Amino acid sequence: MTDKKIRLGIIGLGAEGGMYAQFIDQGMVPNMQIGAICDTLPEKKGRADELGVPFYEDYIELLESGDVDAVVTTVPHYLHPEMGIAALQRGIHALVEKPVGVYTKQAQELIDFAATKPDLTFGVFFNQRTNPLYIDLKNLIQSGEFGALRHTSWIITTWWRPQGYYNQSEWRATWGGEGGGVLVNQAPHQLDLWQWMCGVPKKCFAKLAYGYRRDIAVEDEVNAIVDFGNGATGHFMTCTHDMIGTDRLEMLFDKGKIVVDGSQKVTITRLSDAEQAISENMGMEEVKLLFTGQLDTKKLMSVEEKSYESVWGYQHATVMQNFAANILDGTPLIAPGPDGINGVRLANAMHLSSWTGQEVDM
C-alpha cells in the first residue's frame, strides 16, 4: 500500500488552501495528490480546472464523491469541527486546520467522535511542530536532562497585522466569524508548542485588550500568567500591533535554561549540578566571594548556541506528508487531532479570565 498516494480533498480554496494545493501540485508532498477541491465561490472552479481535478461547491458532495481519501479543512474556524465530523462519518480521514474548534466543547465533540473511528486518521495542522528547532527542544526536555520546569515566558509579537488585513473579509476578527482575535487566529501555534514542550497549565489569569490598536471587535493583545500546578509558572504575551515584533521564549529548569530568539537561535545553558544542590553546597566563604564579585559562577555552567534555518513550505508539506504516511503505513502522527484541544482550552481560559477579571481554574 506504500506506493499509493492519498487523494486529498481541499475544502476552502482561500489563501491557505491555495497554498497547500500549490505545494502538492509541485510535488512537495510525495505521498499525496489533490483528489478534488471545494469552495462556496463558483469562480474558484478555474483553479481546479488548471489543476485538473473535480470541483464542488458543496463539501458534502465532495465527501461523498469517491474522489478523495482524506480532506483538509481550510475554512473559517467555527466550521472545523462540523466538517471534521462529517468527513469521519463518511470514512474520510480528516486533517483539521488549527484551531481544532473555537471553543472547548465544540473541539471535544470532534475529538470524541474521532475516538469512535480508530481506523481513520485525525490530525490537526500544527505545522510548527515540524520545525526542527522545536522538535529538538521537545526531545531535550523530554529526556529529563534539565529536570523540572520552574518558569517559562514567551513574548510572541511577530504576528503584526495591519488594518487592511482585518478589512479583507467580513468574518475576519469578529466574534461571529472567528470567535476571537490573535488567540484564535495567529497564536494557536505558540499556544500548542508551549504546552507541547512545557506541559498543560492548571490555572490562568489574563488581561486581553479588545480593539486596542486595531478597529476590530476581538482581542489584538494578550498578556497572561499561567500556573502549571506544580510550582512552575509561565507568562505569555502576544499582539498584532507590534510591527517590530519580538519572538523570545525562555524556559528555566532545575538544571539549566533554554532561550529561543526569533524561533531561530537557541541558547542552552547547562548547570554543572542541579541549581538547588549548588545553592545548598555553597559555603559562607564562597557566598562572600560572590558578593564581592570574586566568585566566577560561569565555571559552574556551560553554554551551547545553535541556529536553525527555516525553509518556506517545508513545515506545511511535512505535516501533510506525515498525515498521509499515518494513513498509509501507521507512521506516528506529529500532531494528533486530540492534541488540538489544549490550545483551544487555554485560549478559552484566557478569554474567560479577561471577562471575569479572575484567575481561571482549568
Added chain:
Amino acid sequence: MTDKKIRLGIIGLGAEGGMYAQFIDQGMVPNMQIGAICDTLPEKKGRADELGVPFYEDYIELLESGDVDAVVTTVPHYLHPEMGIAALQRGIHALVEKPVGVYTKQAQELIDFAATKPDLTFGVFFNQRTNPLYIDLKNLIQSGEFGALRHTSWIITTWWRPQGYYNQSEWRATWGGEGGGVLVNQAPHQLDLWQWMCGVPKKCFAKLAYGYRRDIAVEDEVNAIVDFGNGATGHFMTCTHDMIGTDRLEMLFDKGKIVVDGSQKVTITRLSDAEQAISENMGMEEVKLLFTGQLDTKKLMSVEEKSYESVWGYQHATVMQNFAANILDGTPLIAPGPDGINGVRLANAMHLSSWTGQEVDM
C-alpha cells in the same frame, strides 16, 4: 557654602554601610566626609577608629552629637522610616536606604513628615537611577519621541542568592525581619526604574512563590501583570533561584521599541511613522505582498544599538554626591524620598494580590 563637605553619619556598618564608608574614605564622594558611625555591635568601633571618626551604639546619640549634618540608614528595612523621621526631627538631612519602608503606610508617614521639613533634604538610595543607560532612556521616553507606552516586560532574575546568603543572619528573609523576600530586598531597584520610565501602574495581579526553591519564609519568585490604566500593560518577573540570570527589559511604544539586555546593551527601533498610521495607510496590495513575504517592513524602521559599561562604586558614590550637592547648593535630587513609595506600593500590591488571588486596584 560650596566648598563645605557634608558630614555623613552612617547608621549601620554592615556590608552596605561599610562599602559607603570605604567610598567616602577613598575620596569618591568629593563633597562628603564621614562625620560619625553608629552600630549596635560594639565591635564595629574598631573600624570607626581606623577611619578616625566618633562611634555610637545608639543612633539617637549620633543624631544629637553635633558630629553629622546628614545620615544614611543602612539598617534592616523596617527601621528606615523611624530613623528617617528621627533624623529630620533633629534637623538632620536623611538619605534613606531602599526600600523607603516595608509597607505603604509606614513609608507614607515618613514622606508626610519630611514634607513638613522643606528645608531638609530627604533622598532615597536608588543608585541605579544614576546608571547613564537608564538616565538616557528616561530622557528619551520623556521627550515624547516614542509616543505612548503600549506594553513593557521586565524579566530580572540576575538576583541569584544561594541558601548560605539567607543563612547569614536571623532577620534575613523573614516576615518579621525583612517583611518580604526578593520584592523587598533585591527587586526594589527595578520596581523603581520601571515606574520611573514607564509610569505608575493602576492595577496589579501577581503570583508569588514563598520558599519555592530556598528554605525561607518569604517569596523567592514573583510573576506579575500590571495595568497602567490607559491601555498599556506590563509584565514583571523576578526570582533569586536563577543562577544563569536574565535581565531583559522590553518597552513597546506607539512609535518604536526599546529593548535592554543585561542593563548594558540597548536596542532602539524607531518607526518611520506612528504604528497605527502605518497600519491604516497600508493598502490591500501591500497587505498581499506582506503575506507572501515580498514587503520589506524593515524599510519602515531604523535600529540603533548602544552599549554601556558599568563602573564599580560609581552609582553609589554618585547618589551620595548628588544628595550632598542638594544640601549644599540645591542641585535637584536624582532620587527624592517621596519617589520611594511607588516601589513599596507596587511590592505591597504584589504581595496582597498573591494572598487574595485577586487583581489589586492601586
